[in-house]
Structures are given as C-alpha cells and as structure tokens.
Amino acid sequence: MVDRGATPATVPPPDDWPARPELILALNRTGSFDWDLTSGRLHLDPCALAVLHVPPDTFHGSITDLTGRLPRTDASRLDAVVSSALKDGSDSYAAYYRVRTGDGSLRWTYTQGRIQRDEEGRPCRIVGIVRDATEELEQAGPRELAAERRHQTTVVETITAALAHARTVQDVIDFFKDAQAVEHLGSDLLVLGLVESGRIHLVAEGPSVHFIPGTRYTRIDDNFPMSDVIRTMTPCFIESRGEFAAGYPWLWERIKDIGIASAAYLPLVAQARPIGALGLLYREARGFTQQERNLFIALSSSLAQSIARAMLFDQEHDIAEGLQQAMLPRRIPDVPGANIAVRYRSARMGRDIGGDWYDAIPLPGGRVGAVIGDVQGHDTHAAAVMGQLRIVLRAYATEGHAPATVMARASSFLHELDTDRFATCTYAEADLTTGVVQLVRAGHIDPLLRHTDGTCRRLPVSGGLPLGLSAEFGRLDYPVTTVELDPGETLLLFTDGLVEQPGSDLDEGMQQLTGIVREGPYELQKLADMLCEAVGERVGEDDMAVLLLRRQGAGARGGGKLQQHIAPADPEALSAGRHMIRAAVRAWGARERSDEIELVADELVTNALLHTDGAAVVTIRMLPGPERRVRVEVDDKSSALPRRREPGDSGVSGRGLLLVERLADVWGVEPRGGGKSVWCEFVVPDRHHAADNGPR
Template sequence: MVDRGAVDRGVTPAAVPSPDDWPARPELILALNQTGSFDWDLDTGRLHLDPAALEILQMPPERFHGSIADLAGRVPRDDAARLDALVSQHLKNGSDTYGAYYRIRTGDGGMRWTYTQGRIQRDAEGRPLRILGLVRDATQELGQAGPREPDAERRHQTTVVETITAALAHARTVQDVIDFFKDSRAVEHLGSDLLVLGLLDSGRIHLVAEGPSEHFIPGTLYTRVDDDFPMSEVIRTLAPRFIESPEEFASGYPWLWERIKDIGIASAAYLPLIAQARPIGALGLLYRDARGFTRQERNLFIALSSSLSQAIARAMLFDQEHDLAEGLQQSMLPRRIPEVPGAQIAVRYRSARMGRDIGGDWYDAIPLPGGRVGAVIGDVQGHDTHAAAVMGQLRIVLRAYATEGHSPATVMARASSFLHELETDRFATCTYAEADLTTGVVQLVRAGHIDPLLRHTDGTCRRLPVSGGLPLGLSAEFGRIDYPVTTVELDPGETLMMFTDGLVEQPGSDLDEGMRRLSGLVREGPYDLDKLADLLCDVVGERVGEDDMAVLLLRRHGPATRGGGRLQQHIAPADPDGLSAGRHMIRAAVRAWGARERSDEVELVADELVTNALLHTDGAAVVTIRMITGPERRVRVEVEDKSSALPRRREPGESGVSGRGLLLVDRLADVWGVEPRGTGKSVWCEFVVPDRHHVADDAG
C-alpha cells in the first residue's frame, strides 16, 4: 500500500515512480494554458513574440517583422488607445508591472478577449529599457460580454479620460488643442454627437472649434461673459451646467434653442475650463438624445475638463514664452537689410517648431567701401537666452571688424578671439563672405559652418567647397586662428546661398542627403529671390524640428560702378592654396575691371612681390588689389608683410641674387614704392589701364 502520509509530507515512495517529463518545462506549461510571451526593447523598438503569442494575437508569422507596428489593426481602435495610454502611464510613473484586458480581431471577423501582463525593466536612473511579459487568451475567463470588474461603464469612462489625456499630451500650442477638437475623432473619443470649444479672448468668449462639422450660428462666434448662453454661465459661475432635455434647453436659453433645435440637439453638458483658479474657456458636449447624466458621468466630465484646462493652460504658456523668445531673437537680428548697388539680398529666419527657447542663428549684410558687401551667416551653440546674447555680441563685433577694413580672414580671427575672451562655454559656427560687386570676386572664410551653395543663372545648383577653420571661440582657445580664404567668382545673375544647419538637417538623415535635397529644391524653385527665400521657409515650417533656421541669399546683378573695387587676400607661409587663391583673385579682378591688356604684367609683378615677402620675412603676406579712378584709371597692387627691412633694388653687375625681382617690378609697373607701416611695410605698384565705356563686355 502507498503511505498516504508520506505523500502528504512530500515524500515519493519507491512504489510511485515520477513521470519521465516531470517537472514539465515552462514552455509546455505556457502552451497548455494558452499563454505566450513577449520581449519588447524600448530603445530600439524591437518586439519578440514567441509562437504561442503569435497564435493568441492572431498574427501570421510571415507577416510579423519584429515591430509593434506590425500589430496595427489586430486590436480595435478604442482598446488600442486605452492600452497605449495605460502602458505610457506606467512607464512614466515608475511602476514595475501592469496588466490589461483588450480584444483581438479573429480571422473570421469576430472578437475575443486577451489579457497582457508586463514587467518593466529600468536602468539605475529609473528610465524604462525593456518590457518582458505574458499574453494569454481570456475568452473563457470573461465570456463574450467582457470583464465584469471594472464594469463596462467604468471602463468606458476610464477609456475616455485616458484617450483624451494621451491625445492632448502631444499638444504643444493652443492651435494644436484647437486642431484636436476640430478633428471628427474628438467627438468619437468623447462619446458625444457634437462639441463646441470656446476660449476667453480679451474679455470675450471666442468660439474656436466645432465638431464633427461646423454648425455656425450667427452671433455666437464672439460672445460676452454676461450673455445668456450656457458657455457664458459656466465661465461666470465656474461650475458645470448639465441640460438633460429639450424642454430644459428651451426654458433656460430660449434665444440659443431657437437656433439649434433644427440640428436635433436634446441634451448637453457644458464644462468650465479653469486654470490657476481663473476661467480660460468652456467646452460644450451636445447629444441628440435626451439623457440623464449620472453621478459617474458628471465626475468623468469634471475630470475631463480639468485635464483639458491643464493642456490649454500649458499651451498658452508655451505660446507666450515662444512669442517672447522669438521677439527677443528678432530684435537681435538686423532691423533692415541695406540696399546694395549691384546686388539683391534676401534674408529669412524661422524659429524651431519644437522647443520654446531662443536660438543663436543669425545673419547680417554689411555695406563696404568700393562697391563691396559683406555677408554673414552664423549659429551660436545652444538654444537659450545666453546663446541669443552671445549671438548679438558676435554680430556687432563682426560688423565692426568688417567695416574697419580688415580682410575676411582677419575679421574671422578677431571674432574668434573676442568670443574666447568672453569666457563663455559657447562656441559659434560662421561663414563670412566679402563680395566685390564690380568684379564678381567673392572671398569666403568658414569657421566650422556648412558650405554655401551657388545657384547659376540656368537654375542649376552646386555646393561650394570652402576651406574651413575651427568654430569661433575654439580656434582662439587652441591657438589656431589662421583661417584660409576661398575665392570664387559670382557672375551677374548668380546667387550665393548661405544658411544654418536647420535648413538641411533632419532627424534620421545625414548632412549630405540634406544638401542634395536642398539643391534639388532650389533648382526647381522660383528665380525671384524673395519667393525662393519664402519657399525655403515654408519647407522648413512643414517639418517638426528642434533647430532654428537662418538663410541669406545674395544675387549679383552686375557691376555697380566702373571702378573703385578692392580685394584682399591673406597668404600664410608654405600655403600653396593661399598663393593660388591670391593669383586667381588678381586675375579675376583685372579681367573684370577691363584691364585685360595689362593682366599678364599685373599678375607677374604681384606674384613677384608676394614671393619676395614670403621668402624674406618670417610671417604671412597680405596682397591687396584695387581700382583707383580719377583722370586716369589705375590698378594698384599692395603687398604687406611684418618685416621693417626695406627692399633694395640691385642693378645688373652687382653681386648677389636678392633684389633682382625689383628690377622686374620697375620695368613692368608704371610706378612703385615702399611705405613703412607700424607693424612692417607695404610694397606697392600701379598700372595705368585704358578707360573703356564697355568694361563689362571687355571683361567677358
């Protein structure tokens, strides 16, 4: 006989052998009880469902690709919204577990109940990382009618609050809230037939939304708080108003009832929207059937109005802070762009749609002597008032250095030193272009910024590879303030496009892709400069981003004057690119000024002076070419260096090699000389050029 006492004590007698598969594996136990498992990686979005879970969720394995989106359509919309709101709530409030019943669509078009239980794994800081859970068939447990606890009515009320709260959580502006209530789905979520939303505006109630379609009644777009309307009443009393029959509606508000009775309204609930003990508006839910509002329903509406009030108050604060920030940003940008003879300039600034802080993006256009103009585009690190303050100071010092007559490289170097001396933790990227509208020669200096684009007269667009240095502030900190200069030619009708990264960078795409997208947009865009600038702003405004955008478009129309141009190039020792850029600048300037007959002489002499300065001094050389107008037109070339030793011309027969180049200068130039400077000297020469009436034709 079997010892029953031994069995009760957990002892297995030898006469009762254990099953071969005892204890059963967890997978077998889960499968026999119609239970599956899932593993959801919240960082990557990957979702794993085992075969049992796929069967319970009625998901064919070949249609599941490891994403939560693959389950779309399997769960009814109301259940999906409630489940999403529940999971989001538990992820935010620090809970470790959650459980929920919901329905699944079966292959034959029916519904069956399912239960999901999940355990949330978090990191040391409490951030949710992963959800491990079970999913099981709950049809037999609940029956076809659904769960009895909580009952259907309470579940419906909970679903309404959770759905509306989840939807309004994404509303950032007041317009976002209005758009939600204009959507037909808002009426479905609330369970009403019609709705109206009014907000207080300068002491009046402004009807801002109706749904699911407009039933505008003349005289109700703007109403007063002391009018005989249910919205006015709930705002005055700060208490909800429940109208349960047509008779109650007609007796309480006869003027309004005469105008809405044809719509078929029989009852309504009007709720005050209160924030910080002050009314901000009212919400009306209207029904075609007469109904009594239970205590549970009234509590639901009060909770709903509280949630909506918080969302609108938050959106109002966001709008106010964003308007204030954007106004401050705009006040730090130039009030107007000057008229520059020979060019058209269009600028735009667009603040980020996400985030309410100010950014550090800026632009500037600086008129310079001799038919030149300076164009600046920049971006200070950060999105706060400190970034805006740094931006304002940088814009001023860049303008000051440029108008003092410094070369583009010097302007950028001094701006970097200035930012470093501010002892701020911010740096800035920037591009500065100095364009001579007489010659079309543009000198560009880039400090960690995005390359500009060049749009040709035929609409084609290409990226300008501009040599760059470190961002402003960082270059001075690391002692690398030498900025190379890139020289390009801007023909009449061509457009230089300078912009900040907010125009081309989008989440999920790299910079090159953004530049290609922008080039295509510009190629297909309008020729008119202002319309093109508007198009760029509209495209940026269509997408949600966390970065501002500034853009400056500079189009050359043609020579503004027949003379007076001036160009300058900084050439560092052992810098073949700088030497080549200097030669290119001189060649382009001489050709544009109509001095083609003497171009070889000017280039040869300028090259000789620059080479002497680099060979016989320890520092860099600065070459300047300018057109001097007067009784006769003259091209003047100046080469500055930091050596105070004056050059000496050697005559034929003298020993030594140094100084022979000045013989060439003396023979080719009409006049030349040397001027001592405070930090060195300048060797200059001038060439008389013919005065032609068709300079542009000769330059072509």
C-alpha cells in the same frame, strides 16, 4: 473509413510543415519592426510596410518617414503610450491606432513592442510587431464599440493622452476640429469656447455644418450655457429637451432642428480663473449619474490644464520670438549691385529663443559683407551673446579689416566675454564689381552656390575652429577661400536648422536642400519663402536663419579693394591669391594686361615669402581718377628694403625687381609701422574700350 485509431506518428505531415515564422506572420498580416533609439534608425519588414501602407520606395529607415500616415489624434495618443512606457521602466507596451491608406481611408492597426534597456536602465531599442486590426474590431460588434467609446473613463484617458503634447492653443483647437474628436468624446456634437477680452470666442465646433449664426462671439453675461458655466465656474447638465427649451429659449429655437436632446457644459478653470468652456451635446435624452458627472469634471480639469499650459507657451514664445527679432537687424540695407533676402524662423518645439543670426554690411568700394552665425544654446543668454557678436562683427568689418582678421577678432572678443558659449559663423566679403567673394568659416556649415542656369552645388570652404574656441586654444588663423560670383549667381548662407532633421545625417539634409534650391523659383524673395516653407511642417528643436546674396548684372562703379593673407608654405593661399588677382583684373576690364599684372604680383609675393620670416598680404584695387590704374601692393613684416641687382649670365636670382620695373608702369616701396609695402601700378584701357574683351 477514417481510421480513428491512427496516431499522429502514422499520418505523414505536409511537406512544408511546420510553416516558417515569416509565412505565419505574413498570412496573418503581421509585420515586425526594430527601432534603435540610440541612432534613430528604424527597420520595417515588407509586411510591416504593407500594414502601415507605406510605399517601400518612400521609406529610408527613419521614424520621420511615417509622418502623416497616422491622424494627428492617433499619433499623439501612440506617442504618449510609448513615452510613458519608456519613462516608467516598463518592458513593453501595446496600442490600437489608425493608419491612412493610399486612397485616404483609415484602417485600424495594433502594435506591440518590447523595450530593451542598457545596464543603467536606459531604453536603447524597441523590437515589436504591427498587424492589421480592422477585422478584429469589426467583429467586436457596433454595440460593444459604442459602449467602449462612451465609457467616460476611457474618454478622460484618451483626451489626456491626445493633449499631452499639445504645445500651443492652436494644437488644442486642431484636436477638437478633427472629425474624430466627437467620436473620442462619446458625444454627438461638441463646442469649445475660450475667454478672450471679456468675451467668449467659439473656437471649435463639430460637425461644422451645425454652426449657429450669432454664437461665434458672445458675452459672458448672455443667457447661454457657456456663459453660465464660465460665470459660476460650475458644470451645467441638461438632461431633456424641455429643460433645454426652458433654460435657454433663444439657443433652443436655433438648435432644436439639429435633434439635440441633452448636453453637458463643463467650465475650464485654471488657477481659479475661468478660461473657457466645453459643451458635449447628445441627440438622445439622458441622465448623468454622479459617477459620470465626476468623470466629466476630471475631463474638464485635464483639458483646462492643457489649454492653460498652451496659453503660457504661446505667451512665452511670442515674447521670446520678439526678443530674438529685436536682436536681428531691423532692416537689410539696399546695396548697389546686389539683391539680398533674409529669413529667420524660430523652433517649432521649445519656448526658448535661439542664437541664430544674419547680417548684411555695406562696405566701401562696391563691396558687401554677409554674415550667418549660430551661438550655442537656446535661451536668452544665447540671444544676448548673439546680439553682441553681431555688433562686433559689423564693427570689425566696417573698420576695413580683412575677412580672416574680422573672424579672429570676433573669436577673441567672445573668448573674453564672461560666458562659456561658443558660436559657429561664416563671413563672406563680396566685391560686386569683380564678383570675387572671400569666405571665412568658423566651424559652420558650408554655403551653397546657385548658378544662373538653376544648378546648385555645395561650396567647400576651408574652416577654422568656432568663435571662442579658436581663441581659447590659440588657433586664430582662419584660411580664406576665394570664389567668383558671376552676375545672376546666388550665394546661400544658412544655419543648421535648415538642413538638420531628427534621424537624418547632415549630408542627407544638404542633398535635400540642394534639390529644393535647384527646383526653386529664381526670384530671390520667393526662394527665401520657399526655404521657410520647406521646414515649416517639420518639427524640430532648432531655429533657422538664412541669407541669400545675388550679384546683379551691373556692379558698382570703380573697383574695390581685395586682400589675401598668404602664410609661408601655404600653397592653397598662394593659389587663392592668384585666383583673386586674375578675377579682379578681368572684371575691371584689364584683360589685355592680365598676364603682366599676375606675373608681377606673383613675383612680389614670392620675394616677400623668400626673403622675410613672416607672411605676406597681397592687395589689389582700382585707383579712382581720369586714368584707370590697377594697383598691387604686397605687405610684409620686414623693414629691409628690396634692392635691384644685375644678375650675371648664370645668375638665378636678382631678376625679380628687373621684371617688376619692365612690366609695371610705376613701382615703389613704402615703409610701414611694422614692415613695408612694395607696390606697383598698371595703366589699363578705358572700360568701354575693353567691354568687348570682358568676361563672357
């Protein structure tokens, strides 16, 4: 027999008593989370991942990793609950919502969070739990759940929360097209119509299998319940089948087989103007109490305000996007030797336009300039500054200025404008004959280079300060990075809207973009479309511009002009100059004289840097005419002309011009307004003769 007089102290406890909190939570399918609002990092323990049906290998510590796990309506409602708690000073919140499992079914989940705030009362962290609530709600019984769903006050609160973040009319329509919308409203069927050009457009109905032919578009003066409530701006309550048949015989003949017995039609009125109507239909005859009617009117008012706000957003967004598009080039010119694709996509959040832009500028000598940029801010002022910057950059480039000069002048222009905005920008000048690309970057993101085999890598481009800031701080020197673009290779220029995501760093976004480009199609326009699709479903507050430049197999005839600015004590610029000359002479079919041209050019640059007080500018070009000649020019700011000297047996200087005279076919010196130019020319074999020795 059990000794009922035994005390707890005399009965030994289990070996694992008391159970650890982790075990208790796990056995009750309860997980924990820790959300740092400042950094955006989110921690979910293994049990929380299981409750939310998130595979551990797909979770990387960001709230965006949960995108798509909740139905749209549940996600909106949960977001509204959390946002309200953060704003009104609450220290906690709780909510029920559904999550999708791996097979697509839905399970109920309960979450509870405690909000931590800093000394100034701003929320900085949320710590809480999530647990499976499916069995809990099932045990409540269908009668209690049905009564709760039909409670009209809950209906108003649910709809208001769900539509709180609906930004566009399509967002509102999508909510009512959701299979759960009927359940949230507590009715058996619903219809939503909006006034468009004097007609009523039925934009949503549920379930869709009950669509009545002939009701998609109806006139406001037709004998329909929606028409009546829109004309009179008063609700219509139909409480029986007989009342329905007597009032609207044509419609009744087409819906009586569905089993509708009563209905409530609510006008949607905003600013004393009807914009649509909502119909809630029931299979059972029912009377509507005065309290229910008042709550329905409140529901229609809330819905009307959401739709009116969405309509205003759509109108303003269309106007803003049209203005933004007008600021961008109307067309991208056809450039011989190149394929170019451009795209612009406005932000999915916010109605303001942005300052992102692109441009492609045809230049003489088989060259093309490619520009990508982003003006600070998202408003009409940013768009206006963008339009002016695009024009002046194009003007400076077509005037023949070197890439570094183009960027410096654009920065000075922006600084002189009556604005406090700055802009980031990348300018690339590509010689399509040689494949040499000179890049200048002003605080912008590095571009990408996709090779012919599909591999893709980030191009590290030396950069300067953003436009406007470099002029303000007197740092207008922009270094030039020179790369080679082989036939079939693609240069990708883009703004940060393509790679930046909430809760993720830039490097992560660049890695994702590199993977997309690597796996993307070869056809340039399809690749550009794919990049837009990659960000199409992502909600962000920044717009996006992208420019793709691919060098074709056959470049323009003749050789263009290439320049490199080389400052004293700048070995990187000197190396870039040598690289530019080497690539140019090989692409022009002068491989047989490549070493001679490189050696002479290097000697002239070295003399300019040693015997003058400033920088040197080296220029290489292919001269037109029956005899193919490569011309190298080195400009400096000194007016002193070089002298050819005979060095002694032990002399270590004076041999430079002798070397130039021996290797070049002809050379000379030309005085310039602010200095001089030392030049030399080399006769190179016919292009067809050198084809077999060209670059492979």
